[in-house]
Structure formats: structure tokens, C-alpha cells
Amino acid sequence: MLPDFFSLKRELSKRFRRQLRSEIDAHAPVWSQIRAYVMVEGDTFSFQTVDGDVQKQKFKMMTHRIEVPADLPPEQMQLKVQEKFREMTEAMGRKFETSLFESIREVTDRTGLALDARGKPFHPSMLWDMVEKMPIDFDKEGNPMLPCMVVHPDMFKAIEPKIPEWESDPELRRRRSEVLARKKEEWLDREARRKLVG
């Protein structure tokens, strides 16, 4: 073996991997907003839904294989490795994001929370139809904590010019106020149930 500076390189490699995790975040904007809970032991995890059902799941492995020719000169090798890692962060970001949406789809289908637009173009009333179906929490000041809306870039281009018009539409504003008032009532009701009784 040639001199490797092994320990120092291992430390640098650790730092590089941490940096990669941040780069994966850049390619998984929704997934990166989710908190991570580390399971130190065991091979399964289970949790209880708001309906009281217990869901037990196994861990899923997510991998991405990269290959770099071993006979490249050093400068090219470093560039190639970095290029491959960039590819990897993109691919992993996509995988995380896809897996997240698959899970959401699976849950919304199962619980009946999915909304089928039946091919119609997007309209904000659909958004409020969706919000109607969901439990919405409010912060300590009573402001709604609305869910994140994820749209395809092409779709966003199509709807972006219409946003000011929708925002000033009195009918949509009325709908928004009605839905949020109902949601706030539901939230207050839920909050009121967070107590010890009997």
C-alpha cells in the first residue's frame, strides 16, 4: 500500500458526505423540510395515526450506484468523482422526493383524502376543496399553518399570471374565509379535547 493519509482523508470524507446530504436537500425541496427521527435500534417502527390506527412499517433502503474508472489520472479522477457525486445527489434527491409523494398518494388514497380533478385545469376552488378535507392547525397567534402546495413547474408557469386575479376575486376570498373559519373551529375543538377528563 502507498502512503494514504488514511485518517485525515476519512475525516475529510465524512465532511464531504455531510455536504452531500445538504446537496441532496437542494434536489428534494419538500423532503428536506421534513424532520428526521433516528431509530437507533430494531428493524421496524410503528406509530399511531390521528384516527387511532397503529401503522407498522419496515425500513426501506435507498441506494444509488456510481462507477468511476480506476485508471484515470488524478485531476480527471477528482473531477469525475465529483461529477458522479453530483449525479448521485440529484438522483437521491429525486428518489427521496418520489418516495415521499408515493407515500402521500398511498395514504391519501387509503384515507379518501385524494381529490381527483378529472382533467380540469387548476382553479383555487380545488385548493379550498382539498383544505376542506384536511385537519389544519393554527399557530399560537391563531394564524393558519397551511400545507405546502407542490405544483409542476409547467403548471406553475400557466397559473402564475392568474394569481393576482384569483387573490382579488371576492368569491374566492369569501370561500377562503369560510373554509378557514370552519377549520379554525375544528382546530379549537381539537385543542379543547387535549385535556384530562373524568
Next chain:
Amino acid sequence: MIERLVENWLDNVNERGYEAAFCQALAAKGYRIVHRSSHGPMEQGKDVIAVSQNGEVCAYQLKTGNLDQRIWRSISGEVNDLVESAILHPNIDPTVPFKPFLVTNGEITDTVRLDIVAKNLAWRNRQREPLQLILKHDLFNWFVELQGRFLPTTPVDFQRFLGLYLAEKRDFLDKRNFCEFLESFLPIDDEIPRAEIRRVFSATAVIANYVLSGFQSVENHLAVAEGWIIVITYLLRIAESFRPYRRLWEPALRLCIAGMEDSLQLLADEALSNPHLIEGDPSVDMPFIAARKTIVLGYLAGFAIYNRLAEKKHPQDFDFFGKVLQGFSPSQLHLWSESASPYIFAMIAFVWLYGREGQACRMAGSVANTICKANSRSQPVGLPDAYFEPQDLMRAMALGENPFGHHQSFVGRSQSIQTFVEFIARRYRKRMLELLWHGISEIDPDEFVPTKAADLCRWRSKKGDSQTRRWPHPQDWNSLLRVAEKRETPDLLLCADFPELVVLFFLVFPHRMTPALSRFIDLRIMDSVNSAGR
């Protein structure tokens, strides 16, 4: 290689350091240890008294290093006592002859040998048994033979062993590494021939002794106590498969328990004599005092509870209480992560035992409230879980490192909140819980349930379910009380036969303080008051 290491250990250990291993070696040979001395003036030269399988009574005096003429002269009084004084022990007939042994981890000079031969003649003439010697090479052979196949064999295991053996002895014991080391040679869930059971238990304790005696030599009593609690836990884990053969494994286990008791007593003595619990270099000690106080007072409380549950109330029980009470306020203690929860649980249970129910419940409520605030969903990270040791977190804090994983969070859940909630519920402090409940209801109780219940007695378990559950909204008081007062003995040898060890087990394995185990032990503590009074 390992033989060289055993030899090195024997060369560097004093008699207190090898006494436990010596007793284990006797136990492995089938001897019953009747008495181990506290090294006081009343021992009549007998550090260890044991009875062989055929009923022969033996008395041992343990010494350190080479015995030359000068040392021999200085100990001749003790040696005379060893040979001539009768054994005064309720389990031994004082008229029965016994065999006296002088044990040292060194050698003797020729002049001493000749002197012993001469003295033996005189003792024989006076109807006394002659003095026999157990020297370094005998001890070496005993230990190496006892360990047999249990010694680390692979380079990785050997490296781990060396890491522990050569570790900085004034630091915390690396519990995780120590457990991994034990797991590397212990036959967990493996078949062991009946004839081997005794040897497995004794050999484990002897190997552990190699590691722990270094900590003992610098009087790091906490590390030694934790080491023995780990060994006891693992021996109980193995004993799960051999419950019917208790008479084979119990003697070795009892010796480990005695080792644990000795080190806890020394820790308690030191804590009682140190008014502000300042340790080491005082110029940089300030950030560590609250954590040290939490740990030390937790151990004082745990030790007191251990003694009470073993039905031998400690003579210094009230002194322990006074010391715990001095520091028993949220402003003096440190909840660095949920691994601090067992220390506080031990303290509140102990304070409750002295009739301070209000104070105990207020502290339990304060901890629950702190967890609720720290782990509220509006927080970014929350209070770290019980897998985070104080030294890891304090090191990260002091050096500006991030000890957590990528996006790691602890909010919205807690491993210990249910323990504190149920503690309050069992004391019928409904009003207190009503006031706290809005916060509590946001924190989901979380626990790890191993596939094999016995694996709770391991540092980590690969098979099992990490369970997060929600409190009902609203929570019915009667349902909560039903759960809190549910009498169920967990299917563990630790709980069934050694419940007095459970609180100490929590202190060393904080991630194992599950609601079921803490409920079981708290009910035992409450029962102990009902049966014996406070």
C-alpha cells in the same frame, strides 16, 4: 498475547483490584464464598472465607506484590491472626479446622519461604493447619484456565478490549464499548453445557475485572459501579436461558453484585464528604457541576432504593436523603437529554419514600413540563433522546460541534414522559396533571420494544419495534389510572427475581426505562412502604 496482558494486569493491580476476580475463580472451582472483608480491623486476617464443595473451610489473606523479609515481618501479625484466630461467622462452626492461605500477586523470597516452613511446624504442633501460599504464577494459571475460550480472539475484539483496558481511567466508562466487548464473547442465546455454566459466569466477571480494576485504582467509583451493573445485566441476560440452574450461576452473580455494592458505597462516601460536588480542575468545572450533581444524587437515590428493596435499609439512608434533598430542585439539576430522566426518577422515588409526596410530584411535573416545552412541535430540534450520553452532548456543546444527524429532531415525542405522568397519576394528583395536560397531549410516548423481551438487557437490539403512540384526546383520568396502576411483572429475570436492581439498571441503561418497567418498579417501591412503613 492475552496471557501477557493478564500478567501485566496482575503486576499492576492491588489486592482490592484482584479480590473480585480471585473470588470468581474460587466460585468457578465450586467454592461457596461465605464472606468478603471490608478490610477493617475486625477481620482476623481473613479477607475471604470460602467453603469447598466437600465442606472444607478455607480462609484467605490477600496481599500485593513481592513479599520480602521486611514486608513479611510487617504482616506477620495479620498472618498469625489468619492462622490462629478462629473463624467468627454465623454460618461456620468456630471449632471446625480451616485451611489458611496467603495470596499475593507477586512472589516470595527464599528467606520468607524458609520462615513459613518453620512457622508451619510450630503451628502444626499447636493443632493448627499450616499456612499455604497462592502466588502470582498460581493466580495467573487460575485466571487463564478459567477464561479459556471466553477471551477475545479476533483482532477487533482484542483491540476493543485493549481500548477499554488502556482507557483514561478518570473518564466515564465507555458503556457502549464495554457492552460490545461483553457481547463479543458471551454466548447469548447459545447452548451452554450445564457443566460450563458456572465457568461462563465466573470467567465473564474475571475478564470484566481486568477492565474495571484500572478505574478502581484511581477511585473512579462511578465507572466501576456502572461496569458491574453492566456485567450483572448481561449475566442476567444469559441466565434467562438457564433459569432452572440458578444454583450454578447465582454465586458468580452475587459476587458481581457485591462488587457493585462496594463501589456504590465508596461513591456514596465520597459524595457525602464533598459538599459542593466539585471535582478535578476547578478552573473549568462550572459547566459540569449540574450534570455531576444529577448523576451523583441519582446514584445516591438509586443505591438507597436498591437497599430498601433488598430489605436491608442502608445505615446512611437518612444521610443520602439529606444530600439528595439539598440538590432537589430543577434549577440545580441538569436535564441534558432523556438519559438524565432515570436519575431524576430515582430521586423523586426516593424523596417520595421519605413522605415528601408533594415535592416528588412537583419535580415529576416539572420534568414533564420541561420535556413538553422542549419537544413542542414549534421547536426545531427538541430534547435529545435517551441514546445521548451527557459526555457526548457536553463535549459537542463545549467544542461547538453538532452531535445530531442530518435534520435530526426529537420534537413531538418522548421516551420518559409517560413514566413521569404515571408517577403523578399513581399519587392521585389529578389536578396537577389537568394543568399540564395540554402540553403533555402534544408529546407522543415513544419506546423501543425488542422482539425478544430478554433483549432489554442488552445495550442495543437489532430486532424490535420503535413504537410511538398518541395520548387519547381527551384523555380519560380513569383509563390513565388503570394503566398507571396495572400490576404486571415484565417477563425478565431482572424483574422477577432481582427487582431491587431495576432502578440502578435504568441509570446505566437510560434508554431502557420503558413505561412498563418504571411502572413495575414504582409499584414495588410503593408496596415496600405499605409493607414496611417509611
